[in-house]
Amino acid sequence: MYFANIETESYTAEDVLFFIRIKGKQHFFNEIYGKQVMERLFGHINNHHTISEYKNAHHHINLDKFSITDLTSSDYEIYYECIHTEIPSIITRCRGLREISYSEAKELILLACKFFVDFFDSHKYRLVVIHIIDNYVLDVMYRVAKHKGIQVLCLSEWVVENYRRHTIYGELIPFREPLEDEVIRIASFFQKKEKCFWLRGVDRFNRIRHTLYLIMRYWILFISRYLICYRLLGDRSYEYRFAHVWHTKLRYFFISQYFTKINARFIEANLQRLIMVPLHYFPEANVDYWMTDYRHSDYYTSLYEAVSFFRDRGFILIIKEHPFFLYQRDPEVYKRLVKYKNVHLIDPMSDYAYLLDLVQMVMVWHGSMGIEALMSGKKVICFDKNYYSQDLIPDYRHFELAKSLTELEQQEFIRSLLRGVQEI
DSSP, X not given: OEETTEEGGGOOTTTEEEEEOTTOHHHIIIIIIIHHHHHHHHTTOSSOEEEESSSSSSEEOOTTSSOGGGOOHHHHHHHHHHTGGGHHHHXXXXXXXXXXXXXXXXHHHHHHHHHHHHHHHHSOOSEEEEOOOOSHHHHHHHHHHHHTTOEEEEOEEOSSTTEEEOOSSSOOOOOOOOOHHHHHHHHHHHHOGGGSTTOOOSOHXXXXXXXXXXXXXXXXXXXXXXXXXXXXXXXXXXXXXXTTTSOOOGGGGOOGGGOOOOOHHHHHHTGGGEEEEEOOOSSOHHHHTSSSSGGGOOHHHHHHHHHXXXXXXXXXXXXXXXXXXXXXXXXXXXXXXXXXTTEEEEOTTSTTGGGGGGXXXXXXXXXXXXXXXXXXXXXXXESSOOTTTTTTSOBGGGGGGOOOOOHHHHHHHHHHHHTTEEEO
């Protein structure tokens, strides 16, 4: 089957390397890549060669296999050819590397480069299958594989079930021309009311239960991975070296003081100067790796920048927490946001969240919210260009250029997106 202009059936088991993570091959193949996707694209392969940052695959990405003194002049030549000029981007986009010193970050990148140069020289794979790049290890693997002339296929989920995108850094890579009935079907999907961006998500009880689980999970991983595996045993694997960085605390639950209530009268009275801003997960590949300008991958500083811009121009921002990230964001972010007099921070589980549908302009960084808003007739602006913004969605500094799409423009918009995704 062809996917992203690659005929997957032309590759044998010896040709293909599949990246997996901690829960193992079956979980990654069935839940992350997708069982149907694997059967359609690689059903002819019985013996899957796998590689992982953990010791649960045929090949273990072991950053302790080499020391910095093992790098040869040839290794450095490859580093300069495919990595060196991108060092600022690699460090800034990686949620782990940007938490440590530059010298340590660069050394980890050099060790990863050495590992993959040695690995691809020793194993003659022709195709590497990965999921979304979300840390420097995958980033370096992709760059070295590309340098070696190895094809890399990224099986990234899309918002529509059974569709997959092939994208490396979030960009749209056109590789097919969709049929007209497919365009109409997917346009209809995005126009469904229940699919729109104000979807409330899980109920509050399950949100609290999940967050308590995350707190407990953090401390277990902090002790087992960071203190024991990294600090005591010296394992520099990504999940061990950075197991202490992202955590949730009990104080994250006490955030009701930051949320404000709105009503229909308020919306109607201020409609011409309201902008809806749905918050993103952070850190996440959507804002770390998928921003066009890597210098914007620090989401919060870009958020404050946009809020300040619209405050100076008399606009009111209604900022809604992501329903699946409630109780997981540091309250300090909320505390800073509500200091802006033009901000109303909304609880996504509130009874009045549905009123956000009345707001006619939406600002996004990434994610499906912008697509859904455009297809529901709203004006959309973005902080930075993304894979679907094209020439239709202006950046926030040119918000006055935002427009609602006609029915024909909506269909052409969906057609352009479908050129870079495929149903499998």
